[in-house]
Every structure is written in C-alpha cells, then in structure tokens.
Amino acid sequence: MTTTETTPVIPLPAGTARILTAVGATATAASAFLAWTWTSDFPGDLTVTGYPGGLQWLTLVAGALTLVLTLASYGLRGLRWTSPTRSDNGILLAATGGAVVTWGTLIAIGVELGGMANLEPGGWVAGVASALTLIGALGLPLDRHTRRPLQVLNKWWFTAVPVTPLLYLAATGVDSSRPVAPVLVVLAQGGLAAAGGVVLVQALMLLRTWLRLTTIERRTAPPLELPSWVEVLLIIAAFSVGLFAITFGIDTEYGELFTGYLVLAGTGVAALTKSGLIARLRALTVKHRPVTTGAAFAAAAGFPFTQSSDQYTSVATNILIFATVALGLNIVVGLAGLLDLGYVAFLGVGAYAAALVSGSPASPIHVAFPFWGAVLTGAAASMIFGVLIGAPTLRLRGDYLAIVTLGFGEIFRITMNNLNGTTGPNLTNGSNGIPRIPDLNIFGFDLGKTHTVFGIDLGRFSNYYLLMLIVTAFVVLVFSRVGDSRIGRAWVAIREDETAAQAMGINGFRLKLLAFALGASLAGLAGTVQAHVSYTVTPDQYTFAEALPPNSAFLLAAVILGGMGTISGPLLGATLLFLIPKKLEFLSNYQLLAFGIALIVLMRVRPEGLIANRRRQLEFHEADIPAQAAPSDTALTKAGA
Amino acid sequence: MTTSTAPVTTTGDPVLEATGVIMRFGGLTAVNNVDLTVNSGEIVGLIGPNGAGKTTFFNCLTGLYVPTEGTVKYKGTVLPPKPHLVTQAGIARTFQNIRLFANMTVLENVLVGRHSRTKEGLLSAVLRGPKYKRAEAESREKAMGLLEFAGLADKADHLARNLPYGEQRKLEIARALASEPGLLLLDEPTAGMNPQETRAAEELVFAIRDRGIAILVIEHDMRFIFNLCDRTAVLVQGQKIVEGDRETVQSDERVITAYLGAPLEGTAEAPAAADADADAIADAPADLPAEAAADPVEEADAEPAAEASTASATSTTGTEDEK
Numbered sequence: 001m002t003t004t005e006t007t008p009v010i011p012l013p014a015g016t017a018r019i020l021t022a023v024g025a026t027a028t029a030a031s032a033f034l035a036w037t038w039t040s041d042f043p044g045d046l047t048v049t050g051y052p053g054g055l056q057w058l059t060l061v062a063g064a065l066t067l068v069l070t071l072a073s074y075g076l077r078g079l080r081w082t083s084p085t086r087s088d089n090g091i092l093l094a095a096t097g098g099a100v101v102t103w104g105t106l107i108a109i110g111v112e113l114g115g116m117a118n119l120e121p122g123g124w125v126a127g128v129a130s131a132l133t134l135i136g137a138l139g140l141p142l143d144r145h146t147r148r149p150l151q152v153l154n155k156w157w158f159t160a161v162p163v164t165p166l167l168y169l170a171a172t173g174v175d176s177s178r179p180v181a182p183v184l185v186v187l188a189q190g191g192l193a194a195a196g197g198v199v200l201v202q203a204l205m206l207l208r209t210w211l212r213l214t215t216i217e218r219r220t221a222p223p224l225e226l227p228s229w230v231e232v233l234l235i236i237a238a239f240s241v242g243l244f245a246i247t248f249g250i251d252t253e254y255g256e257l258f259t260g261y262l263v264l265a266g267t268g269v270a271a272l273t274k275s276g277l278i279a280r281l282r283a284l285t286v287k288h289r290p291v292t293t294g295a296a297f298a299a300a301a302g303f304p305f306t307q308s309s310d311q312y313t314s315v316a317t318n319i320l321i322f323a324t325v326a327l328g329l330n331i332v333v334g335l336a337g338l339l340d341l342g343y344v345a346f347l348g349v350g351a352y353a354a355a356l357v358s359g360s361p362a363s364p365i366h367v368a369f370p371f372w373g374a375v376l377t378g379a380a381a382s383m384i385f386g387v388l389i390g391a392p393t394l395r396l397r398g399d400y401l402a403i404v405t406l407g408f409g410e411i412f413r414i415t416m417n418n419l420n421g422t423t424g425p426n427l428t429n430g431s432n433g434i435p436r437i438p439d440l441n442i443f444g445f446d447l448g449k450t451h452t453v454f455g456i457d458l459g460r461f462s463n464y465y466l467l468m469l470i471v472t473a474f475v476v477l478v479f480s481r482v483g484d485s486r487i488g489r490a491w492v493a494i495r496e497d498e499t500a501a502q503a504m505g506i507n508g509f510r511l512k513l514l515a516f517a518l519g520a521s522l523a524g525l526a527g528t529v530q531a532h533v534s535y536t537v538t539p540d541q542y543t544f545a546e547a548l549p550p551n552s553a554f555l556l557a558a559v560i561l562g563g564m565g566t567i568s569g570p571l572l573g574a575t576l577l578f579l580i581p582k583k584l585e586f587l588s589n590y591q592l593l594a595f596g597i598a599l600i601v602l603m604r605v606r607p608e609g610l611i612a613n614r615r616r617q618l619e620f621h622e623a624d625i626p627a628q629a630a631p632s633d634t635a636l637t638k639a640g641a
Numbered sequence: 642m643t644t645s646t647a648p649v650t651t652t653g654d655p656v657l658e659a660t661g662v663i664m665r666f667g668g669l670t671a672v673n674n675v676d677l678t679v680n681s682g683e684i685v686g687l688i689g690p691n692g693a694g695k696t697t698f699f700n701c702l703t704g705l706y707v708p709t710e711g712t713v714k715y716k717g718t719v720l721p722p723k724p725h726l727v728t729q730a731g732i733a734r735t736f737q738n739i740r741l742f743a744n745m746t747v748l749e750n751v752l753v754g755r756h757s758r759t760k761e762g763l764l765s766a767v768l769r770g771p772k773y774k775r776a777e778a779e780s781r782e783k784a785m786g787l788l789e790f791a792g793l794a795d796k797a798d799h800l801a802r803n804l805p806y807g808e809q810r811k812l813e814i815a816r817a818l819a820s821e822p823g824l825l826l827l828d829e830p831t832a833g834m835n836p837q838e839t840r841a842a843e844e845l846v847f848a849i850r851d852r853g854i855a856i857l858v859i860e861h862d863m864r865f866i867f868n869l870c871d872r873t874a875v876l877v878q879g880q881k882i883v884e885g886d887r888e889t890v891q892s893d894e895r896v897i898t899a900y901l902g903a904p905l906e907g908t909a910e911a912p913a914a915a916d917a918d919a920d921a922i923a924d925a926p927a928d929l930p931a932e933a934a935a936d937p938v939e940e941a942d943a944e945p946a947a948e949a950s951t952a953s954a955t956s957t958t959g960t961e962d963e964k
Contacts, residue, residue, distance in 0.1 A: 477767070478767055481766055481767050481769060482763060482766050482767060485761065485766035485773075485777070486752075486755075486756060486759055486761050486766065486777075486780075487761075487762070487763055487766055488766070489745070489749055489752055489753050489756075490753065490756055492742065492744075492745055492749075493742050493745065493753045493756075496742040496743060496744055496745065497740050497741075497742060497743075499705070499724075499740065500736065500740035500741070500742065501742075501753070502705075502723075502724040502725050502728075503703060503705075503724050503725075503728060503733075503734055503736075503740075504725075504728060504753050504754050504756055504757070504816065504817075504819075504820060505725050505728035505729050505754075505756045505757025505758075505820050506725055506753070506756050506757075507723075507725045508725070514763060518763065
C-alpha cells in the first residue's frame with residue numbers, strides 16, 4: 001500500500017493552477033515596484049513607484065524565486081537546473097514565503113501607521129497577487145501523505161481557553177487596592193499566553209492534517225557533466241550569493257526587515273531543498289572541498305569591503321568571536337559528548353590573560369606582550385584552566401559533569417569579581433574589569449587605525465574582523481583535521497559508548513581531558529582577540545545566561561541549534577543566535593519570549609540541528625529511513641550470566 | 642557440521658593465567674577462587690547456568706572490574722586493572738549485549754579498534770605530516786582487511802546501527818581483532834543468532850584461531866561450545882566445578898546437576914528454565930560421531946524426563962534453587 005500521493009490540496013485543474021501560480025508570482029514580483037503606502041513613516045520608504053525599498057525587496061525576491069521554480073516545472077530550458085527533483089512542493093514553499101513576507105509587511109504597515117487605510121493600491125496589488133500565487137501553488141500536484149490523522153492536544157490544555165476570560169473579568173472586577181489584584185493580573189496574562197499557545201499549536205496541527213505534505217524520493221536525472229572549472233565557478237557563484245544574503249541580514253536596519261528576511265531565508269532555503277538544488281550544490285562542494293572552504297573564507301573576507309561604516313563590521317566581528325568559541329565548544333560537546341555548561345569561562349580566561357599582558361594602564365602586571373605572545377599566553381592560560389577543571393570533574397558522567405561545569409563557570413566569574421584588592425589580591429580590578437586595553441599592533445600594522453585597501457577604507461572593526469577570520473580559519477582547520485583522525489574517532493567512540501571505547505584500548509579519562517583542554521585553548525584564543533576588540537574585560541561578560549551572547553547557554557544553544565559535530569553548523573547557529581536577539585530589539589519586553597519561541601520551533605522542526613551531521617540525521621529520523629534491521633532487545637533472549 | 646571438529650591443536654605456552662580470582666560485591670561472592678589457563682592456539686569454552694558469574698569473571702580478566710583477590714597474567718605479566726591497558730597488553734573482547742559505536746560507520750568502528758596499536762597524537766593530526774598519512778593509510782588498509790575477513794567489506798560505509806544483527810556481531814569481532822590481540826574473549830557470540838548464523842560464527846572463530854589468536858568463549862549453545870572448544874570450564878555459583886574436554890564435562894555429575902537440578906524425592910524436576918539447557922546438553926552429541934551414542938548424558942536426559950512425569954502427578958514444589 002502506498003502512503004504517499006501526488007495531488008493538489010485545493011482541487012484546481014493542474015494547468016490552471018500552474019498558470020495562476022506563474023502569473024501570480026510575476027505580479028507579486030512586479031508589485032514590489034509599486035508604492036505600497038503614502039508616507040515614508042514606515043521604515044524602508046515604500047512610497048516610491050518604480051524602485052523597491054526595504055521589505056519590497058523581499059517580496060521581489062520571493063516572487064522571482066516562485067516564478068523561476070514554476071517555469072522550471074514547465075521544463076523551460078535554461079531554468080530546469082533549478083529544480084532537479086521536479087517536485088512542486090518547492091514552489092509552494094517559495095509562494096508561502098512570498099505571501100507571508102508580503103502580508104506581514106502590509107499588516108505591519110496597518111499596525112504601525114494605524115489602519116489599513118494607509119495602504120496605497122500598490123500594496124493591495126501585492127497582497128492579492130501573493131495570495132493568488134499561494135492558492136495557485138496549493139492547486140499544484142504536491143507530494144502528500146494519502147492520509148494524516150489529526151493530532152489533538154490533551155483536552156485539559158483547552159481549559160485555558162474559557163478560563164482566561166474569567167480571570168480577566170476577575171482581574172478587572174477586583175478593586176486594584178486589594179492585595180489579590182496583581183496576582184489576578186499576572187494569572188490573567190499567563191492564561192492569555194497559555195490559551196494563545198494552545199490555540200496556535202492546535203491550529204498548526206489542523207493545518208498539517210489539511211496539507212499532509214511530505215517528500216517523495218524520486219530518481220533525479222544525473223547532473224550535467226561539467227568541466228571542473230565550471231563547477232568551481234558555480235561554487236564561487238553560490239558563495240557570492242550566500243555572502244550577499246548574509247550581508248543583507250547583518251545590514252538590516254530595522255526589526256521588520258530582519259523578521260521578513262528570516263522568513264524568506266527559511267522558506268527560500270526550504271524551497272530549494274525540496275527542488276533538489278541544495279543537494280546538487282552539496283554534491284559539488286563535497287567534490288571540491290578545498291575550493292569550497294577557500295570560497296567560503298574568501299566570501300567571508302569580502303564582507304568588510306561591502307561595508308561603508310564600522311556599524312555592522314563590529315556586529316560581524318562579534319559574531320565571528322561567538323562562532324569561533326561555539327566551534328571550540330563543539331569539540332567538547334559535539335565530538336566527545338561532554339556537556340559543558342561553563343564554557344564561556346575559558347573565553348574569559350583567554351580575554352583576562354590577554355588583557356593582563358596587553359600593557360593596559362589598568363593592568364596590575366605592567367607588561368606589554370607582542371600579539372603572538374599574548375595569543376600564546378591566552379591559549380595556554382585557558383588550557384591550564386581547562387585541565388584544572390577537567391581533571392577532577394571528568395570522572396563524572398552526563399548530568400553530573402554538566403552541573404559541575406556550570407558551577408566552575410560561575411566560580412570563574414565570582415573569582416574575577418573578588419580579585420579586586422579588597423576581598424582578595426588585586427589582579428583584575430574586580431567588577432570594574434580591566435579597561436583601556438590598547439589596540440593590537442601586529443608587525444607594525446595598527447589594527448586601531450583605518451587603512452585603505454583597494455580604495456576602500458577598512459576601519460578598526462574591519463581590521464579586527466579580518467584578524468578574527470584568521471583565528472576562525474585556524475579553529476576550523478584544527479576541528480576538521482582532529483575530528484577526522486585517530487583522536488577524533490576516539491572522542492566519538494567515547495560519546496557513543498565509553499565502556500566499549502575503553503575496551504578498545506582508549507584511555508577515556510585522558511582523551512576527555514584532551515578534548516577539554518583543546519576546546520578550552522581554542523576558546524582562549526578567541527578570548528585574546530575579544531579583549532582587544534571590546535577594549536575592556538569585565539567579569540559580567542562571562543555569565544551563564546544573559547539576554548545577549550556570548551554566554552554559556554547561548555554557546556551551547558548555538559552548537560545544538562546549528563548541528564552537533566559539524567563545522568558549518570555552529571558557525572551558522574552562532575550567527576543566527578547573535579543576530580536574532582539583536583535584531584528583535586524592537587520587540588523590547590517580548591524579545592526574549594519571541595526568541596524562546598523561535599528556539600522551540602526550530603528544535604521541534606529540526607532536532608538534529610540546522611546543518612545535520614550525517615550521523616545525527618540518521619539518529620533523529622530513523623523512522624523515515626526505509627529497510628532498517630535495527631537490533632531488537634528480544635534478540636538477546638539467550639543473554640545470561 | 643561444516644568445519645572439522647578435530648582441528649590441529651598446536652597448544653603452547655599459556656597466554657592467560659588467572660589464579661585464585663575472587664570477586665565480591667559486598668556480601669555476594671560472584672566469582673570464587675577461579676583458576677583458568679588459556680594456552681596459545683587454544684579455544685577454551687566457559688559455560689555455566691545464568692548468574693554463574695561468567696561475565697563477571699570476564700570483566701575481571703579485562704580490567705572492567707578489579708578482582709577482590711587473585712591475579713590475572715597475560716603472557717607472564719600481571720595485567721593492570723584498567724580496561725584500556727588490558728587491551729594495550731593484548732586482550733580484546735566482545736560484549737554480551739552488542740556494544741558497537743552505533744552512529745559511526747562500520748569502517749570507523751574497526752578504526753577505533755586500532756586505537757591502541759597506533760599513536761598519532763593531536764599535533765600530528767593537525768599537521769598531517771607524511772608519517773601521519775602513512776599511519777592512517779596503513780590503519781585503513783588493515784581495517785579493510787579485517788572487514789574482508791569478517792565478510793563486511795562491502796558495508797564499510799554503512800552506519801553500524803543499520804547492520805543486521807548477525808553482522809553486528811561479526812563487526813564487534815572484527816573491531817576486537819583490530820587491536821591485534823593475542824587472546825580474544827567472546828561473550829556469547831551467538832546469542833540471538835539463528836542456526837545458519839551460528840555455523841558462520843563457528844567458522845569465523847576457527848578462522849581467528851588459525852590466525853594464531855587464542856580464544857576464550859562464553860556460550861550457552863552447547864553444540865557450539867562442544868564443536869569449537871579444545872577445553873571447557875564450567876562455572877557454577879562463582880566456582881569452577883570442572884574443566885576438561887567434551888567427554889569430561891558431559892559426564893560430570895555436578896555439571897548435570899547444575900544444569901538439570903539434583904533429583905529430590907517427590908518434587909518436580911527440570912523446571913522450564915532448565916529445559917532448554919538440558920536439551921542443549923543432550924542434543925550436542927547427537928550430531929557427533931558414533932561414540933556419542935554411548936555418551937552418559939544421553940542417559941541423564943532420559944532419567945529426569947521419566948521422573949518429571951511421575952512428579953507432575955504428585956506435587957510441584959519448585960526446586961529452581963537447586964541449580
């Protein structure tokens with residue numbers, strides 16, 4: 001019995017639906033050139049006819065992507081390569097992205113300017129066009145389950161829905177001077193959140209049952225035989241597009257644009273994954289791995305040259321620091337499987353070590369090491385700290401290790417606070433930290449000054465960004481080489497089954513200590529640069545959890561969100577985790593709430609992380625992989641002794 | 642049987658010498674004063690009812706447990722009580738319930754097995770000098786050789802967890818062999834296998850012995866044990882009650898008692914749990930040459946069967962404890 005089918009969600013004639021999608025997508029893209037509102041009060045200036053602005057660019061891209069995929073589904077020569085699987089689900093995803101971005105924009109205009117009357121006809125055209133595209137896409141023959149039963153939440157959750165209004169009535173009815181009033185208000189707010197969540201989740205489940213979408217594996221036509229220089233050029237082109245997309249994300253100036261950008265990036269990548277283009281690209285990158293790595297770093301190095309001010313290069317530098325530390329943590333968590341909740345302390349040790357030997361007038365040690373000396377000092381100090389913490393704690397397993405590392409992370413911060421001359425010897429100036437850390441000067445190149453390269457001014461942060469990029473490259477090199485070696489295999493073996501690993505001759509304790517020490521020294525390395533970038537090191541930069549990265553909780557989240565055991569995973573995860581809170585500042589009080597919801601949704605949709613290690617992917621989607629003879633416990637009935 | 646049951650035994654110097662091994666867990670003595678010697682080129686079996694302490698004894702040999710008393714020597718030197726050092730010294734093992742690195746590929750599993758025979762450290766892994774590359778290539782070559790030996794070469798890139806059960810067992814053996822052991826400890830290598838797979842495992846064990854590796858094997862499958870082993874030791878309640886060749890073990894009263902229970906007046910004999918073992922012991926000689934007919938165990942089989950039928954008429958006060 002087949003469990004999948006290729007049918008439309010909305011019963012439309014296939015030809016009509018496809019034409020509707022194509023026309024709708026064209027109209028959506030074109031509507032970006034119209035004026036959507038009459039005033040430039042809404043950020044991005046959507047009043048200009050003939051030139052898209054701000055969010056209109058996103059609508060344009062979404063419409064164009066939908067159009068290209070639709071035309072590819074017609075088998076149009078020259079565009080067929082964009083959809084090797086010929087699955088129409090990609091079109092639906094792109095159309096969804098277009099509709100969400102467009103309607104999100106229109107609603108944002110309505111909310112912020114006070115009423116949908118603020119929309120110009122162009123806005124309505126965009127809304128109707130994107131909605132029609134979506135309807136057309138739903139009429140295409142999609143890959144679906146033949147049936148998908150409706151999941152219903154536990155009925156007790158739904159009691160939140162009638163209870164919330166009662167709580168509200170009670171909260172408004174009670175005299176506000178009575179002590180119970182604030183309690184009722186809090187209860188009513190909590191009830192509102194719960195009821196909203198329940199209704200939303202149930203609505204999503206309904207939607208899932210209605211759409212029944214899935215992926216049908218099809219044999220794709222073999223890729224065109226291309227000369228290898230063309231393949232290399234394709235990789236470079238893809239990375240240029242990637243650089244442009246990421247640059248756009250970092251440069252977004254207001255929260256609405258960033259939200260739209262995230263939605264479009266998510267649906268766009270999903271659409272191209274369904275269409276099979278991503279798989280093609282991945283095959284190319286695997287074939288030309290060195291070129292890919294080179295192209296990725298070249299693209300990253302190109303970033304400061306696209307910037308006219310230091311505003312976003314400083315963000316990018318901090319992202320790189322955060323990402324590099326996350327990659328170091330990935331050795332400890334992703335490879336060796338040791339849950340470390342106090343990892344940010346190693347970044348702190350590196351930063352403090354570098355600050356102490358930087359020649360800062362506030363440092364009690366009045367020495368100024370050259371950069372290489374400071375780097376070695378920072379890495380070595382972190383490594384020693386890592387060994388000191390690891391030696392007693394690594395005999396613990398699992399949760400116990402997590403708790404102890406959490407404790408040590410806090411001990412570091414508190415110790416730095418107390419080495420202030422009053423409660424301890426003066427080494428760190430306590431909570432004031434070590435300020436006025438001078439800029440680095442590497443072989444006569446002052447990173448604090450603006451230099452002109454190829455006619456483009458590279459400011460202070462651009463310099464540090466490029467320096468940090470070298471550090472990141474080094475960490476990537478270490479990670480990839482060690483991960484695929486005798487040591488890396490031993491780490492993974494320990495993660496999988498420590499007892500069996502020991503029976504294979506692996507000294508578990510020593511290798512775990514090695515993982516801890518290596519992870520620590522890589523974080524320390526990043527810390528030495530961080531001290532100079534941020535001018536000041538204070539104990540409060542290195543906490544367990546805070547609203548902004550880097551801190552231990554965010555580092556761990558970056559690793560898990562991005563994909564444990566991979567290189568690009570933590571880099572991407574760190575980028576997102578840095579950008580999302582920063583760009584969601586417009587939500588003010590609800591920033592953390594929105595961030596938390598975003599994390600939950602992401603982990604629900606992709607438990608193996610955004611970029612899945614082949615192994616993890618198999619682990620979490622076992623049910624999706626056919627023909628597996630998993631060993632069952634019943635097979636061990638003869639087990640005795 | 643497909644393989645010769647009378648292999649050329651070139652037994653030589655002792656590889657493993659366990660003397661007076663005692664393992665106590667609080668008040669419970671799981672292994673009580675067990676001596677066992679395995680000579681080079683030998684296949685030695687270790688049998689016993691469930692809970693007899695076989696796996697505990699194995700764990701004492703491999704350093705997972707530190708014996709309360711007694712010494713374990715490998716080729717004349719006392720083994721350090723750390724599993725990885727034991728492997729380093731030359732003893733490899735498999736586990737009763739398969740313990741593969743499930744999310745690593747088949748080849749990676751075997752490469753991990755080579756850990757103790759290679760020594761490339763962190764620095765050489767980062768620098769990737771010619772020496773590192775040579776060692777890595779050699780490791781891969783040897784690992785592939787072992788996979789071919791175990792018949793898994795075409796599945797080198799599969800995840801270990803995706804292998805069928807029998808192949809997982811084989812992979813566990815291949816992984817153990819990768820550490821170039823002088824002695825291989827197999828803990829119930831045919832648990833959960835069907836007869837064909839068991840026969841294949843038998844041939845694999847012989848092939849391993851032919852590579853000059855001594856083998857100590859725990860098994861419940863008597864046919865398997867008596868086909869395979871030059872010598873068999875029987876462990877009951879932590880104590881070794883008998884050791885010797887097939888005839889010695891099969892004719893020993895105490896072994897029969899341990900597996901079938903001692904005859905008691907007016908009680909049910911051979912409860913269900915012991916039935917399987919009883920059949921196994923009794924069946925084993927059936928496949929063997931003519932001498933089996935005169936085997937005393939055959940008689941032992943007839944006796945409790947008859948007794949059980951009379952006992953069922955009277956009462957059924959369990960004698961499970963008798964084992």
